Amino acid sequence: MKKTLLTISAALVLAGCGSQPAETSGGGLFKAGTYTASAAGRNGDIKVTATFTDDAISEITYESEETATIGVPAMDTLVEQIVSTQSLAVDNVSGATMSCEGFMNAMRDTVTQAGADPDALGTKEESTARETAYDTEADIIVVGAGAAGMSAAIAATDEGAKVIILEKSGTLGGNTVCAANGINAADADVQKENDQYNDAGAGVEGLIDLQSNNPDARPELVRAFAENSGETINWLSSLGVNFQVDIQNDERNEQQNWYMLKAEENGTTAITMIAHVSDALKEKGITVYYNMDAYQLVMDQGKVTGVKAKDENGSDVTFSGKVLLATGGFGQNSELVGKYNEHLANAVTDEVAPTTGEGLLMALEAGADTANLDAIQTFPAVIPGYGMILPFSLPGGFTPDALYVNNSAERFTAEGFEIPDAILAQDKGEVYCVFDESGMNDTMQSLLKTGIIFSGENAEELAGKLGIDGAKLAETISSFNEDIADGTDDAFGRDKNLNPIEGTLYGYRFGVGAHYFMGGVLINENTEVLDTEGNPIEGLYAAGEVTGGFHGTFRVDGSGLGDSFTFGRIAGKVMAEASGK
Structure with a gap:
């Protein structure tokens, strides 16, 4: 473009x-x-x-x-x-x-x-800060401009409510854009036109059954999602998203997933949907304040009446209105990750938005209950610091066509997909993927230019760029090559791609990523945040990955996006009605 x-x-x-x-x-x-x-x-x-x-x-x-x-x-x-x-x-x-x-x-x-x-x-003036006048009063203040936040803002605006969005980063979309697969829904118009979907007898009850297989999934949230998901797809279609039914096998749930929809006009379904929703947000003139870091809810006798934030100059701004928390997970807050799941204390994250958990922390301070905070889905190959999941076909992603070494430049496992525990056990939970020219393609060449991947004419040169011991890496590669000469991996029993690593070498650092947070702030089917006694906290709502209860302890593939867009729209409508619209 x-x-x-x-x-x-x-x-x-x-x-x-x-x-x-x-x-x-x-x-x-x-x-x-x-x-x-x-x-x-x-x-x-x-x-x-x-x-x-x-x-x-x-x-x-x-x-x-x-x-x-x-x-x-x-x-x-x-x-x-x-x-x-x-x-x-x-x-x-x-x-x-x-x-x-x-x-x-x-x-x-x-x-x-x-x-x-x-x-x-490149020299900045000593003071570049400027005073900015903000509109600080609205019916609804949405914190976060990902799928849930933008969907809620548009739905509420369509009902006549005044909405202001506070976005911590400088862009729309949040962490939603990292989603790699499709979106689940039932009985959308595009599904009803599909013979395979109709012949299977798939529908709302079937989606409820698929989602209910997850331990601790709350029935009222599952039903609210399933019954409203088709309308969500119809709405996205009205914005220009061109969906196709993409029936899949959900092997982990041992069920056929008849409910997956994809729209890959802009690369992935998530990016395509976000692009169209972003356009709609702008067309409706909804106010978005970027680089606005919300940090505390305003309370009045147990009722939430607004939220405090800091703008890009560090100035405090107080916004008044009902508050929707749509802040995503907390993958970029390693302290919180380790607090709620000690096993993942060494995990990195593939989340690109500044997902550091402010929404969760604000809700807790307001007395909110939570569910399943230890339920964190991981991904076995993520570039630390870049928020990048390795493509399936790349060395270190899903195919064992490389060596994985730790900070001591020693091999520690049979390379492959199902090894997160072995990686997490290494120092700082970070390891290195080392491979040769056979693993290079156009994508890898691009990553080489970017400085994510490094190259070296020999092990010592590559190791110097990776920050590990060169002599030890050379020894590790030599030992592997000698070991597999007879077609077996005696050291760790790897049974695929037993080819020698030789010639120009390439490598990069990666780790297990905290990928999706099933747990979070507990809500009811109206997206009202509940306190520890099960009562709604007046004026406080939440939607998307910041919430808990819908997924239980396991996320069905495709239901992460479904959760955010569908409950975002529910929140917008409910909050608009509560505002008298």
Whole structure:
């Protein structure tokens, strides 16, 4: 996709500038012209084209394959900031670090081509904070702009309620965009048109049966989900999402999943849905305050009347209205993960949004009850710090075509998919995947450019980049190659892909990821948050991954997205009605 984002008059921009870079030999700040450069982003190269006058950066466009709901709006923000301030001293947009870093690396290159020093454009003024006037009163304050939060906001707005969304990051979509599969529902119009679905006799009761196999799943929440899920799909379809029925075998539940729907126009079903919902949110003019970190509920005699937050300048802002918590899980809060599930104290996370548990903590402070907080679904191969699940086909993902070594550069298991406990037992729960040229493909080449994967002509060189012992890694690889020469792995009994590791070597660090949080704040079928005596806390609602009770201790594949979108819409309607709409 190509984005032409912003063109601002150089005279207007320079009138408000502070420090400027040194002049070029030609007398201006830049060599006037248009320059292009590329750098690796999250999903591939980002190509930036910047136009310079003698005295200003006048226009920036880019081409990329970055995620439409995260990377693209983040880069849009960077373009606006660079052109309006004539400075490269801009902050990465929270939740889109890799896209921002790739964009800025390419942008710096264009500045160099224009004859200027990027570092000279990179000094911030001592004080860049500015006072911002916020609209602080609404019928409903939604905390979090993922699937649940945006669905609730739109549903409430459609009922006539005034809604304000507070989003901790700089983008819409939250952690929803990490979901890799489809969405479960029953009796949506697109399903009723499918002969296979109809012949199976699938319907609301069947979805209830599938979901109820999960230990501790609360019947009233399961029924509320199943009965409203079809309407949710119809609503998403009305926004332009083109669903297809995708019947699957749910081997873990030993049932046929007749209820899966997919829509992969934008890469994955989740990203496609978020893209259309984001468009609807903007079209309806719903107020969203980004980089707004909610931290405390406002209470009045046991009733929630608002929420306190800090804006990007660190200033306190109090918002008044009924509050919906739609803050997701707490994967990026290792202290909380370890507190509720000691076994996962060493887990990393694949969550990309700043999911640090504020919603849960605020609810607990208000007296909320919880359910199944120890029920955390893991994923065996996640890049620490990048929020990236390794694709199924890559070494370290699901196929044992590489070596896994620990911080001592020693092999510790038979490589493969079902080894999370072995990884968690290692120092810091982080290990390294080492492989050779046979494991490289286009995706891996992109990750190599990004700096997620490292390469070395030999074990010592690769180990130096990974931060482990080179001599020991060389010994480990040599021992493995010798051991499998007869077609067996005597050390750990691996029985697949017993090929020697040789030639140019590649590697990266990974760990077991805290992937999905089944537990959370306890709600009823109306999304009202319940206290420890089972009574609703007036003015407080919750939806999505921040809640507990619906999944019990196991998440059916496809029901995570179903949970967020469906209960988000329920929350929006219920809260609007409670507001007199």
